[in-house]
Amino acid sequence: MNKIAFQGQAGAYSEQALRQHFGEKAEAVGFRRLAAVFGAVESGHVAQAIVPVENSSAGSIFETYDLLSEHKLTIVGEAYLGIKHCLLALAGATRGQLKKVYSHPQALQQCQGYLDKLGVETEPFFDTAGAAAWVAEKQDPALAAIAGKWAAKTYGLAVMAENIQTYAHNTTRFLILSKSPVKTPKGDCKTSILFEARHVPAALYKCLGGFATNGINLTKLESRPSQAGIGRYRFHLDCEGHVDEPALDQALRELQFYTTSLRVLGSYSQAKIPE
């Protein structure tokens, strides 16, 4: 069995990342909700899943962080995908005909500069690929979608404009999830940790001390509100190294002293960030 889950419908950026990471032979299974993707891994319906966790323009994807904390899955890898938003419309449609552009609110925001110049109305959609499917279904040359090339191919739409996002460097980081850890990863590793700090003065500073004094580089620190109320947080921390290495092991022992909960989500091979 080589079923891999992703969030979205056919043509989504997540499906493109899945193909890039797992190749053509994997069977891609799309779910409308991220929670269902986590559930599919947990139930054994799929072998693994690929979920977006951070975009270089829009920032962290909160829902993924929250689901990581709610479910007991293991992070077994990471992958990066360069996001190149395209304006997709019916073949033969012209820019002058365009009246309305559909897409995910985040994609609309990332292309705001381009859309302002185009002077069209925008309308939010649950996902970019769904917007492309909608435009293909409506067969109206006044409608367009912002989505990836992969969606244009999936739904037979024409690419009217390419790479229309305001910031050229638009990269999404994905995590690969599995029910149980895989065998020791290769090369340089990264480790993801989830913790809640004890209520002591300078708590976060103390929590980071073990990493600083054992020479462990942090690559990401994200705080998420604890459901206990505003002003209470849990922390998602990514750092270099594998939990089996003595320096990281020591850093985690020191961290534990200052936390009320601590969970290692996984150690996995570092992926290369695309240029």
Added chain:
Amino acid sequence: MNKIAFQGQAGAYSEQALRQHFGEKAEAVGFRRLAAVFGAVESGHVAQAIVPVENSSAGSIFETYDLLSEHKLTIVGEAYLGIKHCLLALAGATRGQLKKVYSHPQALQQCQGYLDKLGVETEPFFDTAGAAAWVAEKQDPALAAIAGKWAAKTYGLAVMAENIQTYAHNTTRFLILSKSPVKTPKGDCKTSILFEARHVPAALYKCLGGFATNGINLTKLESRPSQAGIGRYRFHLDCEGHVDEPALDQALRELQFYTTSLRVLGSYSQAKIPE
């Protein structure tokens, strides 16, 4: 002149927060985009603005953080609003008639549990108040919106269900923005700082050292991707105290040594978090 800008249309939670903070006499001016709200303060079109910065369930509002870094406004206050999502429909409409619920994707997500039980289709909208206005305009008893009581009052809709969000404690923190600092705030203060760390080992740990050793409590630390690419961040830090106090002044001097840029966004009176 007492014009105050907010993002959204009449009936928005932001307008409700504005009324709560500034009272009935202020002239509320709504803008569709947050960027326009910042622009209105900058140009002097309005005296101040109130913008959402964090929600206890959904987390930080990235767009606000990014606009704070792009514009040179001063934070002169904060305010909290308890968010109580309601299901709004036409007067006389019954639950059995409902087919589709419109709202902002974040509100739909916060009420997911309730909506799943209701078994209706959901559709994203730019904002909660806009969804309420749409339902009022359509005059179709099969449609409903998730929005606040304030929106029900504004658009003459009936409240079918109240407080339908999954987590009872749903609070949004707002910032009050002005073009220039106001006179010394009263009572306990908070200070907001924006910085980029130097590229040195354990940079963030070193940046936080001045706060830890000078007894300054952090209330929030948010990292936002720098447009330079994935893995590069700027930090938004909130702490207790006023920049004029010696301990915070010393902490900032120590912080400055480890930063490539540092800006104090404002010192302002702490607001009380609602129960």
